[in-house]
Amino acid sequence: MMGTDRMLKILQRQNRNTLTAFFLFGIVLGMAGLAFSSAPLYKLFCQVTGFGGTPKTNVVRKAISKSAGVINVRFDANTNSDLPWVFKPEKQKVLVSLGEPKLAFYFAKNVGAKPVTGTASYNITPFKVAKYFSKIDCFCFVRQTLEPGKRIPMPVEFIVDPEILEDPDTAEVKTITVSYTFFPVVQNDRKKS
């Protein structure tokens, strides 16, 4: 038979091992949790820093002061091949006063036979100026449904922060390109052919 002391020792070691194992398993769960929260965190990170050309969308209008400077804004439009739409900007390019809200229009027409819902992804190039480009309101914030043959204007209201001239990284930028790509809204029960 084993002495009580030795049994106690084995018991203590087993407990210590189990405790360490649970601690390590906690690390695993923590990392898995971080991995799953990466999608919202990545989105948040892009919105806060303008990373990858993500423009600001939650602006406080008053916070942006006016300035004498101007900047060119170009409009780019793309359509996913699965979406039977013709999607174009009203003007290729506008001159915008810094710090002043500006309204611009795109037009989209459904050339397909069925009503389709689309949604647009968007970004700003050069990426580094995205943090100074704010969208006050945009057709890209909501889904758009078009009946067959119907053509509608799609407005976007934006403002360029005069801070862009103060930042040594972005002062040299003369032209900002705003780009949209329209996609068909992905159905949850989609069946790919």
Next chain:
Amino acid sequence: MRVGQGVAMGNNHEVHPSGWRRWLYSTNHKDIGTMYIVLSLIAAILGGSMSGIIRLELMFPELQFIQDLQFYNVMVTGHAFLMVFFVVMPAMFGGFGNWFVPLMIGAPDMAFPRMNNISFWLLAAALILLLLSAFVQGGAGTGWTVYPPLSNADYHPGPAVDFGILSLHVAGASSILGAINFIVTILNMRAPGMTIHRMPLFVWSILVTAFLLLLAIPVLAGGLTMLLTDRNFGTTFFEVAGGGDPILWQHLFWFFGHPEVYIIIIPGFGIISQVISTFSKKPVFGYLGMAYAMVFIGVVGFVVWAHHMYTVGLDADSRAYFVGATLIIAVPTGVKIFSWLATMWGGSIEFPAPMMFACGFIFLFVVGGVTGVALANSGMDLAWHDTYFVVAHFHYVMAIAAVLAIFSGYYYWIGKMSGRQYPEKLAKIHFWLFFAGVNILFFPQHFLGMAGMPRRIPDYPDSYAGWNLVSSVGAFVAGIATLLFFFIIWKTFSSGGKVQSNQWGPGATTLEWTVDSPAPFHTHEELPVTNSHMPAE
């Protein structure tokens, strides 16, 4: 319950399960280590054959053997997955780790023997899932990086990629359980006097690797789960149409993928340190520097992942950071290289097969390290990204270097594991044949890459002919060397002479050389007491 186990541990020493029960139900670290090594040998035959098929097709321009190009993609993918998850990791971490970590720290077994069993059998199940994926609807031709959109339901509509994802999930679970087991064993079950700073460097390497697995695998699991739901349940984590971003996958994958390459090579560092110290008959030079260099490589390995994605449109500041962080890793790896050389310096050096493989490892690792420093610069990488230069780089630094470390460890420890002497002359021929083969195989790929030959293509313009032929010839030389290795295994077990408990003499100072050869079923039942770095002296 636990008390009962304790009593059983104390009283049933002579019970030896036999037949299939000994293996299927095994809770013995040596038997489980052996099973890991056998599994890695089986996977090596499969993964090696796939690389043979790749090199056969690439020998000449135009398509000769493969008409179905998806099949080529499946070969590339299968080769990578098998070699990473089912050859190198099981051989070094699961195989040598299980065999020698308890022996080296003076523990009777691993902390959780039953969990050890499930770790192994999960890996076996994962291997079957991976093989299944190659046989259903064209197979998974995604590359080991599984980037969407190629891996999404548009381009891989069948269940092959789903099988691959499940395989990685199961293999990941196996690795996590194994890692927890190693960490608990190393932290809690060292023999009296075996302080953290007296542990052999191989044990340090397994400890660092286990922590890397613990932190990296869950991130892969998270990403894979998102990909699985994107493919099957209509989520859009990586699909722009639904507001997702395929670049997020690349961030998640490489947050796992970069530590993964250190998971592959760090146990190799440990093996090489033991071997060089043994055959130089000197303690390893700069022990603490060697140990903490591995820790440092592990830590920094988690903050350099975007150097795999310089071309995705990262801004200049981010790239500058990732260039700098990546270059810093050259410092601790340099510490290791020079400490190995300093260990040999002035030593009474012998060159049996394990030492030859260790020296070969240093050469390959330095070549791959130098091209790595070049590739770390984002300006250079923009030109080299996805060319054969990258293929040559990572095969040198982590693939064949890791395989040389495995061979080195195998010849070093096979006497302890089997009790038999390997045929020395054949092993030396094996070394020269394999070393020459892999260099002929991979060195010309630097030239091809610098000339712009892209990775993952089954055909190429005529201007890349020539070096591709040389490379393929090297592959077949390395293949013959590998066949010779299997012959050596057979020869060792069929006619190898018996070896002493310490076959390597005064240089072998770690605790595994104090037990009989072959190591008995149960070892260190009386905990050995350690007073120095060289407990077996």
